[in-house]
Amino acid sequence: MGKALGVGLMSGTSLDGIDAVLVEIEEKEDNVDVNIIDSYTQRYDQDVRNALMDVCSPSTATVQKINSINMFLGKEFGGIVNKLLKQANISKNDVHFISSHGQTIYHQPFDGESNLDVAGTLQIGDISVLSEETGIAVVGDFRTADMAASGQGAPLVSYVDYLLFNNPNKSRAIQNIGGIGNVTYVPENSDSDRIQSFDTGPGNMVIDEVVYRLTNGERNYDKNGEMAYRGTVNHQLLTKLMSHDYFKQEPPKTTGRELFGNQFVDDIFKEYGQMNPEDLVATVSEWTVLTIAHSYNQFLIDKGFKIDEVIVGGGGSYNPYLIERLNSHLPEVNIFTHEHFGMSSDLKEAMAFAVLGFQCILGKYNQLPSATGAKRQVIMGKIAYTQPDALERIDILRRGF
């Protein structure tokens, strides 16, 4: 089988913009090889961002707005793919597929009490519009298929971590430090059944909010860990933060803004707001690292799951303070970032969706029941093509080209 050329598109819950990545994908025996050829990131204009905030907030989301923004975003996504291909000097006729996560506007992981109040998820950015705009077949709207098999529709990237990082001789923890921290554990020589995946706790969420408040909104993250490096950890606060119930809970487990959002930071400031600002940033940074190391020790290593390597991704991988401290807490483990493997931490999710779309086209399961809680494996994704040649190019992939 040859190499497929695909585009991955990710627009995250932060609503700041869209990442598009052009990748070359090759299927190997038990995994997948991905190389990033080019990428394009577009920030949303303020009016678009406001419209997205509207449809993402249940109190302001109307069916009229959802209807229009679904179509608008499909076209917007298409425009970004076209810019990426122009920049890379690649013709759409050479691209086999696009895979788009879409913009999540609602996600309800569990059934409610009434028989009509069922678990579900809504991603918008119409894939038929995206296909017509680009002339390329599009895979998208992945999460509902997992939920159809009683999964929570998340996390989806664990399966890609497995495909990218499984290794015959090394057990690896793939650690994402985004808003939330989450790990995919891929034991050496593992099949997909033995993957574990859970949220370790906060990622950058608390650090970012603390920096934002301390600088009166001038900075929204601790660039290169500069503030943390200048501060000293307050051990009384650190101990208090580590005593949170979430860290005692056995995996699988997920968390979010409900636990570590603004309310949580309010509580820190109430008691410790008078501390030296740099000490405060150092303390929440140290805590973030400690929650990761602690999770590994308590829930993996102590249970006999060895870790040879940690591969860090997400925005936090660009903070050397976090990496350095993680190294110091896990002296016997090698710590890498995605860049070490020729990938980009920033573009990881867009790349991951390219892989999920590729697997969907080939008719291969692209989801991990052990990660999402689904009752069985499914192929996630819907496919749209509005022109015959777009279908022909995904058929080439199916026929083993």
Add this chain to the structure above:
Amino acid sequence: MGKALGVGLMSGTSLDGIDAVLVEIEEKEDNVDVNIIDSYTQRYDQDVRNALMDVCSPSTATVQKINSINMFLGKEFGGIVNKLLKQANISKNDVHFISSHGQTIYHQPFDGESNLDVAGTLQIGDISVLSEETGIAVVGDFRTADMAASGQGAPLVSYVDYLLFNNPNKSRAIQNIGGIGNVTYVPENSDSDRIQSFDTGPGNMVIDEVVYRLTNGERNYDKNGEMAYRGTVNHQLLTKLMSHDYFKQEPPKTTGRELFGNQFVDDIFKEYGQMNPEDLVATVSEWTVLTIAHSYNQFLIDKGFKIDEVIVGGGGSYNPYLIERLNSHLPEVNIFTHEHFGMSSDLKEAMAFAVLGFQCILGKYNQLPSATGAKRQVIMGKIAYTQPDALERIDILRRGF
């Protein structure tokens, strides 16, 4: 190429239930042969109907409800397909595909003033859920692709009329008498460019509402034209009704409840409410027929487009008064119903979506720009399959089986 086995699913804007039809489809040189093997119609329970009414009304549709009902309906549709297959004693392993229109919850045919207020359409009933529930690949969500090419997303059935009824020697008018009346004109030996399609005016909408009011809600349609047969047409009212501006407007044109809904019937009752009830039903029935005959004469025959046969479908085709009067107004034309061609007027739309889904799977254009106003031909539809064998069965169709 052999025969494909597919299921068509239609849930109309009346929100009364779902039609499922099992069909055998065969591709011929320039058209498609369809045979109905079995069918199953399920009425919605009152609580489901109420929930659907909620999400179809902009003032009560919340994103939470849309999110849940989208998933709920996907499963509901799947349950109906499973019942149909059980009734027909057919294994899901023998069914190549399902094609589902979905439940329309919003449709905006034209762009608004702001750059974010764009034309769009929302059909719910998640196709991944439907696929997982049945084990069969599903095509659905057709309309957005047409709108991506600047079409109005409707009417979609015209293309199927062309595929089913084009004939080397006969020019045909395919007349649907649903709530609204609409015609697809298929000239003899025509390619798809020469099809015309427009709404002739009211279908059963006004007759049904008049009967409902005259019987104080006891009847909601004039069964077998019984009331009309007993009445006498009031020519003063008939002339007044025919003077409506819509009938002067040149096609292509579409209409709906905005023009011929409750407000329109209010106006009739204000002036003519004291008439003999049967005379009133006879008059609006005669008027309905006259708007069809008048449309043919004025917009087709007088312009040199001959009509050899009229093929009537929709609920109105079961009203012999309408058929008889149409015969009398068009003495030189042969009037048939769909049943004459081995089809079912009731199941026409479900069958039509089976045909559109089949064409999507084959990668063939399944839309008529002349009917929808689109700038170019597109392949409409999105495809979902959650299990590998479901994909295999649509691949068989693609490879010409």
